[in-house]
Amino acid sequence: MTRPIKQSEIGQDTFFGSIAGGRGPGQRLSNPKLWCLFVYFADSPAMQIPMNVLETVRKGLFRSRRGIICWSILKNAVNGFRLKPGSKVRFIDETPSDEVAHEKVGYIRYMFDEYLRYLPDGMQGKTVLELGPGDNFGVALLCLAHGADTVVCLDKYAAVRQPEFECRVYWKLRETLTGEQQARFDQVVMLDKQATFDEERLRIINDCPLENAASRLGRFQPHLILSRSVLEYLKTLEGAFDVMDRLLPPGGQLIHKVDVRDDGLFSASGHHPLTFLTPSEITYRAMTSFTYRPNRMRIDDFRCQLKRLGYPFELPITQLLEQEKEFSSPIGRLVKNNHYGKKELERIKEIRPHLAKRFSAMSNEDLLTTGFWLIAKKPGPVEEDPS
Numbered sequence: 290m291t292r293p294i295k296q297s298e299i300g301q302d303t304f305f306g307s308i309a310g311g312r313g314p315g316q317r318l319s320n321p322k323l324w325c326l327f328v329y330f331a332d333s334p335a336m337q338i339p340m341n342v343l344e345t346v347r348k349g350l351f352r353s354r355r356g357i358i359c360w361s362i363l364k365n366a367v368n369g370f371r372l373k374p375g376s377k378v379r380f381i382d383e384t385p386s387d388e389v390a391h392e393k394v395g396y397i398r399y400m401f402d403e404y405l406r407y408l409p410d411g412m413q414g415k416t417v418l419e420l421g422p423g424d425n426f427g428v429a430l431l432c433l434a435h436g437a438d439t440v441v442c443l444d445k446y447a448a449v450r451q452p453e454f455e456c457r458v459y460w461k462l463r464e465t466l467t468g469e470q471q472a473r474f475d476q477v478v479m480l481d482k483q484a485t486f487d488e489e490r491l492r493i494i495n496d497c498p499l500e501n502a503a504s505r506l507g508r509f510q511p512h513l514i515l516s517r518s519v520l521e522y523l524k525t526l527e528g529a530f531d532v533m534d535r536l537l538p539p540g541g542q543l544i545h546k547v548d549v550r551d552d553g554l555f556s557a558s559g560h561h562p563l564t565f566l567t568p569s570e571i572t573y574r575a576m577t578s579f580t581y582r583p584n585r586m587r588i589d590d591f592r593c594q595l596k597r598l599g600y601p602f603e604l605p606i607t608q609l610l611e612q613e614k615e616f617s618s619p620i621g622r623l624v625k626n627n628h629y630g631k632k633e634l635e636r637i638k639e640i641r642p643h644l645a646k647r648f649s650a651m652s653n654e655d656l657l658t659t660g661f662w663l664i665a666k667k668p669g670p671v672e673e674d675p676s
């Protein structure tokens with residue numbers, strides 16, 4: 290089964306993608322523009338090999354905690370000029386083979402089936418907002434094939450796509466459906482050299498972070514907001530939860546899968562997996578404010594948001610610190626000597642004295658939680674359907 294696409298797999302485009310805009314005749318280039326020009330050339334195909342060498346040197350030289358912090362601050366400063374909402378981002382480099390298409394279909398189905406587990410009434414007639422769909426709209430198509438009325442896919446960035454390959458994936462996805470579902474699928478997408486969607490039923494916005502989406506979505510009122518591996522990238526949790534609250538009608542549901550690991554920022558260089566919780570807030574912001582990096586919110590931060598809004602909720606835990614595999618089924622709460630023991634507590638004890646202030650008093654269980662579902666419902670009277 291394919292994993293979610295995460296930061297460590299993002300290609301060069303994120304950091305050194307093309308720059309928009311130009312220079313009028315006779316205009317002098319200001320320093321920031323010269324800097325952008327440098328970055329622009331750094332991205333040209335001819336520079337890919339030297340850039341890869343630079344990245345390898347970087348990995349060799351900047352493996353210490355301080356080295357990674359300094360490099361991230363530099364990279365973030367460059368991204369300040371470059372990585373804007375709507376920027377093209379390559380999430381994953383894929384060979385467009387049949388085998389990869391097959392795997393991708395498996396992953397799309399897996400994501401969708403996981404959502405369905407929390408939807409006993411299914412998708413029939415629902416309006417859905419999917420956050421951060423990534424490089425394809427397979428989940429949205431499955432929602433529609435299962436009877437959803439409309440889906441809006443909202444993303445901060447525009448994924449680099451492979452239209453012909455994407456079409457092949459959708460054909461294969463269609464093969465997994467029943468006759469009735471295929472008929473609904475065919476109503477919303479036309480598959481030729483590239484996929485063309487019925488924009489009334491499947492709307493795609495790929496230049497708007499959730500935090501700014503309220504005005505962009507206008508009167509759209511989703512019954513359901515879902516996402517996988519997205520909430521950990523939000524820049525402000527409070528702002529994003531306020532937007533979701535504004536959009537949802539009473540009885541509307543949130544289903545989000547959240548992965549709060551470090552995306553390899555420090556752990557890929559052999560550091561403790563919670564090292565990313567050690568820099569101060571100011572330093573971490575300088576490392577990541579313009580960059581596609583986790584916001585390092587923990588399960589308790591999400592709990593606080595849901596309590597603030599007064600939503601009934603559950604946060605079933607899916608993953609424990611340093612466990613590559615998820616629990617076979619999500620668990621209500623971590624229990625000592627059952628889900629974790631001496632070894633895990635030793636790891637927390639090791640890092641706790643170095644944690645930034647905000648994390649230093651967190652419970653062992655909250656620090657040990659690296660993945661969970663966020664399942665919540667907006668309270669209030671549900672309007673009866675007049676039909």
Ligand SMILES: C[S@@+](CC[C@H](N)C(=O)[O-])C[C@H]1O[C@@H](n2cnc3c(N)ncnc32)[C@H](O)[C@@H]1O
Nearest residue numbers: 293294421422423444445446498499517518522
């Ligand atoms: C790790 S990918 C997950 C993609 C897909 N959901 C999956 O599980 O394979 C994270 C996605 O969230 C999007 N994203 C990041 N920050 C966002 C924000 N503030 N608002 C909306 N989307 C965001 C990214 O552009 C990307 O598409």
